[in-house]
Amino acid sequence: MPARQLSVSIPTVTRSIGRHALIAALAAVFVLFAWLAPAFLSGANLLSVLVNNFALLAIVATAMTFAVSAGGIDLSVGTAIDFASFAFVSLVLAGQPIPLAALGGLAGGVVVGLFNAVLIAGIGISPFLATLGTLFVGRSVQQLLTNGGNPVYLPPTGVPDAFRFLGHGTIVGIPVPLLVAALVIAGAWLGLSRSRFGRVVLATGIQASVVRYSGIALRRYTAATYILVSGIAAVVGLILTSTVTVYIPSSGNAFLLNAIGATFIGTTLSPHGRPNIPGTVLGVLLLSIVANGLLLSGLNFYWQQVGTGLLIFSVLAIGFANRKAAART
Amino acid sequence: MVETVRGEVGDIIRLDAIVKRFGGAQALSGASMAVKRGTVHGLVGQNGAGKSTLIKLLAGLHEADEGRIEIDGKAYDRLTPHLVEELGIHFIHQDRLLVPTFTVGEALFLGREPRIAGTPFLDRALMRRRSGEILDRYFGLRLPHSALIADLSAAEKQIVQITRALLDNPKVLVFDEPTAALVRREADLLFQLIRRLRDDGVTIIYISHYLGEIAALCDTVTVLRNGRDVATLPVKQTSAAEIGALMVNREIGDLYPKPHVVAGEALLAVNALSLANRYANVSFTLHKGEVLGLTGLLGSGAKEILRTFFGLETATAGSVAVKGEPIFTATPAKATAKSLALVPEDRRRDGVALELSVTENTTLASLDRFSRGVLDRAAERRATEDLVKRLQIKTDGIEALVKTLSGGNQQKVAIAKWLSRQSEIYLLDEPTVGVDIAAKVEIYTLIGELAQRGAGIIVLSSDIEELLGVTDRILVFFRGQVTREFISSQTSTDQILSEVTGAYETLSNVG
Numbered sequence: 001m002p003a004r005q006l007s008v009s010i011p012t013v014t015r016s017i018g019r020h021a022l023i024a025a026l027a028a029v030f031v032l033f034a035w036l037a038p039a040f041l042s043g044a045n046l047l048s049v050l051v052n053n054f055a056l057l058a059i060v061a062t063a064m065t066f067a068v069s070a071g072g073i074d075l076s077v078g079t080a081i082d083f084a085s086f087a088f089v090s091l092v093l094a095g096q097p098i099p100l101a102a103l104g105g106l107a108g109g110v111v112v113g114l115f116n117a118v119l120i121a122g123i124g125i126s127p128f129l130a131t132l133g134t135l136f137v138g139r140s141v142q143q144l145l146t147n148g149g150n151p152v153y154l155p156p157t158g159v160p161d162a163f164r165f166l167g168h169g170t171i172v173g174i175p176v177p178l179l180v181a182a183l184v185i186a187g188a189w190l191g192l193s194r195s196r197f198g199r200v201v202l203a204t205g206i207q208a209s210v211v212r213y214s215g216i217a218l219r220r221y222t223a224a225t226y227i228l229v230s231g232i233a234a235v236v237g238l239i240l241t242s243t244v245t246v247y248i249p250s251s252g253n254a255f256l257l258n259a260i261g262a263t264f265i266g267t268t269l270s271p272h273g274r275p276n277i278p279g280t281v282l283g284v285l286l287l288s289i290v291a292n293g294l295l296l297s298g299l300n301f302y303w304q305q306v307g308t309g310l311l312i313f314s315v316l317a318i319g320f321a322n323r324k325a326a327a328r329t
Numbered sequence: 330m331v332e333t334v335r336g337e338v339g340d341i342i343r344l345d346a347i348v349k350r351f352g353g354a355q356a357l358s359g360a361s362m363a364v365k366r367g368t369v370h371g372l373v374g375q376n377g378a379g380k381s382t383l384i385k386l387l388a389g390l391h392e393a394d395e396g397r398i399e400i401d402g403k404a405y406d407r408l409t410p411h412l413v414e415e416l417g418i419h420f421i422h423q424d425r426l427l428v429p430t431f432t433v434g435e436a437l438f439l440g441r442e443p444r445i446a447g448t449p450f451l452d453r454a455l456m457r458r459r460s461g462e463i464l465d466r467y468f469g470l471r472l473p474h475s476a477l478i479a480d481l482s483a484a485e486k487q488i489v490q491i492t493r494a495l496l497d498n499p500k501v502l503v504f505d506e507p508t509a510a511l512v513r514r515e516a517d518l519l520f521q522l523i524r525r526l527r528d529d530g531v532t533i534i535y536i537s538h539y540l541g542e543i544a545a546l547c548d549t550v551t552v553l554r555n556g557r558d559v560a561t562l563p564v565k566q567t568s569a570a571e572i573g574a575l576m577v578n579r580e581i582g583d584l585y586p587k588p589h590v591v592a593g594e595a596l597l598a599v600n601a602l603s604l605a606n607r608y609a610n611v612s613f614t615l616h617k618g619e620v621l622g623l624t625g626l627l628g629s630g631a632k633e634i635l636r637t638f639f640g641l642e643t644a645t646a647g648s649v650a651v652k653g654e655p656i657f658t659a660t661p662a663k664a665t666a667k668s669l670a671l672v673p674e675d676r677r678r679d680g681v682a683l684e685l686s687v688t689e690n691t692t693l694a695s696l697d698r699f700s701r702g703v704l705d706r707a708a709e710r711r712a713t714e715d716l717v718k719r720l721q722i723k724t725d726g727i728e729a730l731v732k733t734l735s736g737g738n739q740q741k742v743a744i745a746k747w748l749s750r751q752s753e754i755y756l757l758d759e760p761t762v763g764v765d766i767a768a769k770v771e772i773y774t775l776i777g778e779l780a781q782r783g784a785g786i787i788v789l790s791s792d793i794e795e796l797l798g799v800t801d802r803i804l805v806f807f808r809g810q811v812t813r814e815f816i817s818s819q820t821s822t823d824q825i826l827s828e829v830t831g832a833y834e835t836l837s838n839v840g
Contacts, residue, residue, distance in 0.1 A: 196700040203693055207682035213673055214694040214746065215665025272684065272730065 021318035022268050022279065025311065026286050033293030040296050047175075053288035055181040056236050061259040061266075061280045062188045063232035068263050069192060069275040070225045071205030072120065072127025076112055077259060079138030080230035081252025084109035084237025086145065089152050089247040098162040102238055109234020110227060112138065117223035127226075135253070142249040152247040159245065167243030177239050184232060189277040201225055202274065258287055261312050268319025286311065340399075341366040341501060341532050342387070342418075347396035349382055349556075356382040358556040359396075364501070364549075369523060369533040371543040371564065374553030375576055375767060380536055383553070384505060388420055389413045401500075417500035421490050421507055427478045434460070434474035437493050463495045464488070467522055484515040491522070502526065503534040508542060520546050538765055540569035541792065552576055568822075570794045573766050584770055585798025588777045592801070593617030595653070596754055596785040597638070597669075602647035607633040608809040610647070615754065615785040620776060622796040622817065623789045624829055625806030632674075634806075635756050635789050639671040640664040651754065665694060667754075670747030674758040676736070680743035683732035687724050688713040690731050690742050695750035716745040721771055737768025744775065755779060755786045761795060773799050793822045793829075805829055 033040040040046075060077050067074040087108025091101035112134060119130035143149045154163070169176040192198035200221050203211045212218045236255070241247055265286065266279025290311055294304040342364040349357040357379045364370045374380045385391045386398070389408035398405050400416050427436050434453070437460050443452045457474055464470055468488055478486065487507065494502060504523070508516040523533055523546060535547055543550050544564060551561045552575040560575050574584055597615040602608070608630030615621050625631035636642045638649060640659030649656050651667040661671075673679040681690050691713045692699055699709045713727045720741040724734055731742055740760065747755065757776070761769045776786055776799050790796050796803055796817070803815045805828040813828050 190703060194703040194706075196696040196704060199689065199693070199696055199704065203682055203685060203689065206684045207678075209679045210682040210690075210693070212661055213671060213679040215661045216694070217660070217662045 020269075021315050021322070022265060022282050022286065025315050026282060026289070029286065029289050029293060029311070033289065033297065037293065037296035037298075040293055045292070045296070049288050049292045051175045051178055053292055054284055055175075055177040056239060057255055057258055057262065057288065058181045058281055058284040059184050059236050059239075060233055060255040061262040061284050062184055062277060063229040064259040064263045065188070065266065065275045065277055065280045066192065066201060066225055066232075067127065067229050068260075069198075069205050070127075070201045070222060071208065072222075072225075073131065073260065074116065074127065074226060074229045075131040075256060076116060076134035076138060077229065077233040078250070078252030078254070078256050079135055080109040080112040080233035081237040081240065081255065082138065082142055082247075082250055083112050084234035085241040085247045085252070086142065086152070086249075088238055088241050089154060092154060092159070092163060093152070098160055102166075105238050105241070106231065106234045109237055110231050112233075113227035113230025116226040116230065120226060121219040121223035131226075139250050146249050149249045151249070154245045164242055164245070166239050167241075177243070180235060180239060184235065185277060185281055188232070192277055197221070197224070205275075258284075261308075262287055265312060265315050268315055268322075271323075273319070273323055286315070339366050340364060341401055342534075343397075343399040344383065344387065345397040345399070347383065347386060347398070348394045349379075349386060349391060350394055355556055357386075357393075360553060360556060360558050361396075362551045362558060362561070364532060364534060366532055367527060367530055368548040369527050369535055369546055371547035371550035372534060372536045372553065373538060373540065373543055373550060373572060373576060375538070375765065378553040378576070379556040380553055381505070382556075384420070384503060384534075384536060387413070387418070387503070414497070417497070418503065419494035419497065419499040419501070420503045420505065421487065421494060422505050427486055427489060429477070429479035431478050432474060433472050433476050433478065433481075433489055436478055436489055437496065439493075459496060460492055463492050467491075467495065467525060468518075484511055484518075487511070487519070499531060501532045501534065503536070505536045506538070507535075508537065508539065516542075540572050540766070543572060544569045554578060568794065569792075570798070573769075576766055577770065579770070584773070585795075586770070586774050586777055587620075587799055588781050590618040590777075590780045592619040593783060596651065597787075598650045598653075599634075599638075600648045600650070602634065602637065602644050602649060604630075604633060604637060604642060605645045606809075607642075608806065611811055612647075613804060613811070613814075615787060617753075617783045617785055618780050619802070620780050620786045620788060620800045622800035622803035623787060623806065624791060624793065624796055624803060624825065626829060629806035629829075630809040631789055631804075631806040632758065635671070635758055635787065638664065638754075638756055638787075639669055641671075665750070665752070668752050669754045669756065670694075670750065670752035671756045672740070672743050672747070672758060672760055674762065676740055676743055676763070681731045681739050681746075684730055686728045686730055687717065687722070687734070687742055688727045691716055691727075691745045691749050694746045698749070712749055713745075716748055720745055720748075720775060735765070735768070737764040737771075740764055740768070740772065741775075744772070753784050755784055757786065757788045759790055760788060761790070761792065769795075793825050797822065797825070 060081070063077055064074060084105040088101055088105030091104045092098065096104070116131055116134055119125045119133070120127050146152060166176055166180070171179055192201065200211060200216055204218060204221060208218060233252070237252065240251070262283030263275055263280050265283035266281070267273050267275050269279030269282065270276050287308065290308055291304065294307055299307070340363045342362070344360065344362045346359045346361055347357050348359055360379055360383055362372065362383070372380055372383070382391065386393050387408070389410045389412060392407065398408065400418070431439070434456055438456050443455050444450060445452045460474070461471065464472055472485065472488065478489065481489065507519060511519065520542070523535070527533055535543070537543055547564045549561060550564050550567070550572060552559050552572060554576060562572070570584055594617055595614045596617055599614070600612050602611045611634055613621070623631045623635065633642055637644050640661045640663055643658065651669070656663065656667060677683060682693070688709055692709045696704070699705050699712070710727060716722070717724065717727060722734070722738050722741045722745065724738060731739055734742065760772055764772065776788065779786055788796065788800055797820060800817045803817055803820065803825060804811045805813045805815070805825060807829065815825060
């Protein structure tokens with residue numbers, strides 16, 4: 001019965017295209033830039049996309065995915081990056097051994113998460129407002145610590161090589177930032193979609209009162225979520241500092257909007273529109289390729305932003321339209 | 330046996346032996362209904378019993394294959410929606426479309442706008458006056474004519490629909506599941522309105538699957554089952570339980586399949602428990618295998634004490650012990666650790682997560698069981714499939730989102746969550762509100778099974794017949810005190826009702 005087969009398969013096909021709008025968009029921009037800018041396809045360029053554009057943003061966006069999954073958002077991921085970076089640089093300057101300084105850096109970032117946890121889980125302020133407040137406070141604190149925002153440089157000599165390892169090192173030929181990103185992504189995927197913690201975070205984001213009525217210590221999970229987000233973001237602070245050997249106040253905020261964008265682009269990969277790590281990673285990949293490709297094709301910087309915006313719009317629009325269609329059938 | 334009301338001369342509508350087939354499916358196979366002028370006539374039946382087909386025939390939306398339709402003593406071969414409206418029969422559908430971008434005034438007079446005599450201009454003053462009279466008289470309210478339909482609440486939209494019908498001075502108003510989207514207070518207002526309309530001589534046909542509404546509101550009720558009317562009864566001479574039994578074709582006893590269980594050791598001991606301004610000095614013990622009923626009016630303290638057990642409120646004095654161990658400063662997490670389970674009244678907000686799957690909901694309270702570092706999803710699926718089978722949860726598979734399930738099946742998921750945790754003390758807060766009769770019986774059966782397995786169950790309900798049917802004992806709360814304890818098998822609905830409302834107290838005060 002061919003007619004019947006047809007009536008079943010057409011909606012299925014269109015739906016899977018819609019579900020995979022993100023993958024289709026990735027393929028499209030890849031082909032487009034390969035055609036527009038021959039340099040794009042070179043191995044060196046693709047590696048640079050992964051190390052310079054992808055790795056750090058992927059880590060920040062992974063952190064953001066936890067906050068969005070819990071029904072919130074974290075606007076202070078940049079603050080956690082900066083605090084980690086500041087603590088790391090300060091401890092190195094104070095002559096501490098690199099591993100200890102790195103641990104101190106992570107702790108510096110986690111302080112931001114603890115602050116958010118108190119505001120959100122303790123006092124009950126909405127995540128958007130609480131982390132916005134942290135963003136502002138964090139910026140002022142950094143200005144106070146640095147005489148109004150002066151960068152803190154490490155001296156060109158006398159810095160141990162170990163310091164540069166996080167940013168510039170390789171292990172079996174793979175750049176360390178990319179390796180760290182892969183580890184964080186794998187861990188976050190397990191944590192969010194395969195662990196008890198992730199299930200509770202997801203349920204909290206969907207219907208918090210049911211979590212509470214299921215006898216789960218909701219506030220403890222919420223607090224843990226924001227601490228985890230800052231902890232992951234702090235890793236970026238360390239890598240960033242190690243790469244550029246300088247702490248620049250409030251530089252972490254550069255990742256914020258792209259991380260949010262990638263997370264929401266990623267939700268289109270899920271049949272129920274849920275935030276998910278694979279989706280977020282593909283979202284970051286898409287943004288990274290677009291940033292690099294537009295640069296190589298010599299487009300005006302401002303047009304690059306327009307291009308990125310249009311791309312986000314179209315992926316989200318296809319994803320939502322498709323979910324609406326799925327809800328009707 | 331019950332006496333069946335036969336068609337009489339005073340009937341405004343008579344549907345006689347109606348047969349309707351859709352393709353091979355027989356929707357109606359000889360359904361009859363006679364509606365007396367000036368009465369409220371209930372029409373009940375399970376989903377698929379033929380209620381909506383019968384009503385669509387009356388509305389002229391379908392044509393009967395066989396049978397006879399009489400309106401006001403005159404037989405009609407063929408009804409059209411237009412003719413039905415001319416005969417003065419109007420329909421209030423819960424999902425009847427009002428154009429959301431119209432104003433109240435436009436929606437009320439759509440298609441029949443009065444004009445200023447001799448001109449093509451709308452008589453806005455007349456429109457406002459006529460709708461104002463009706464709104465004021467029946468609803469005691471003024472809806473601004475310029476308000477947008479989209480901005481109205483579900484109750485206000487219904488008022489617009491009813492007002493639109495009343496502008497035509499209808500003889501018959503048909504309400505199709507009118508309370509589905511209303512909160513309790515709004516539903517009460519609707520019932521008042523329906524009684525006033527009846528007193529003003531309007532005949533009402535009221536379709537619902539909430540038997541409590543039928544019992545409270547209707548003069549007569551027709552029960553449909555499998556496309557046929559199985560009984561038409563005067564409501565005063567029947568009970569919600571009898572109507573329910575007729576709908577599902579069971580004996581009343583079968584509605585409440587309560588097994589006999591000998592109560593065991595004490596599970597939950599409550600000693601002089603008090604919560605300021607809510608309840609005071611409440612003491613009782615719940616045993617293994619026992620089903621204990623709580624009832625009382627809103628604010629009587631019954632609901633608050635249930636919430637206290639689950640750690641949602643903190644008692645100000647007294648103590649609660651589970652299996653001899655006292656619970657201090659309870660939270661829901663501590664309560665569940667002590668094997669307590671709450672099935673909350675607001676199912677769609679607190680009981681189930683609508684956007685999570687059946688599996689994700691079922692295992693939410695027992696994730697420890699499935700967590701070995703990472704979640705064992707195969708074990709989750711197995712456990713959920715077992716519970717879906719055991720509770721007869723009707724779903725498109727265990728990965729379907731819970732929002733796609735019917736109310737009764739959502740409630741079963743809310744209970745399954747605790748079965749997965751193997752809780753021992755179940756606190757059920759109005760467990761069958763918004764649940765159809767077949768699922769109700771399944772929930773009652775489950776309560777009996779749990780008791781047999783040695784669980785202790787507290788059922789809070791305002792449905793007294795349900796309480797008498799499923800519980801062993803009933804505690805009545807009145808103004809924060811347990812005023813009386815009843816043995817369910819030796820008690821009548823009236824005894825409990827008068828205790829619930831404090832009638833004794835009032836009477837003795839007066840006397």
